[in-house]
Amino acid sequence: MIFKYVYGFPLEKENVQKWLKFAEEVNTTRNKEFTKMHARIGVTKESWYLKQHNDDFEVLVYTEASDDNFSENFQNDKSDFSDWFKREVGRIQNYNLNEGIKMPKLVLDWIEP
Known part of the structure; x- marks a missing residue:
């Protein structure tokens, strides 16, 4: 089974x-390190988008995972790359990825028959 998620984080204009x-x-x-991390946590696809509305910015992330606990797996991943990745996100986006991500509720998932 593939689990699909979309989530976002605010991003300040100066960042x-x-x-x-x-x-x-x-x-x-x-x-290569990003790919290895995703293999460890059960992510099979990830896309990042930058959304701008007037002077407001938001990072939107689409993730497909083979493991419904990928966010928890990510929190528990303590590799050098994961530590660097979380530190950079915290520095740039002012968001602590070690606190976990509350996933939005999926309300429609249409696919061509």
């Missing part, structure tokens, strides 16, 4: 460029 640089680093030079 947008830092976040874009972080996303680029995760997607390039640290991609």
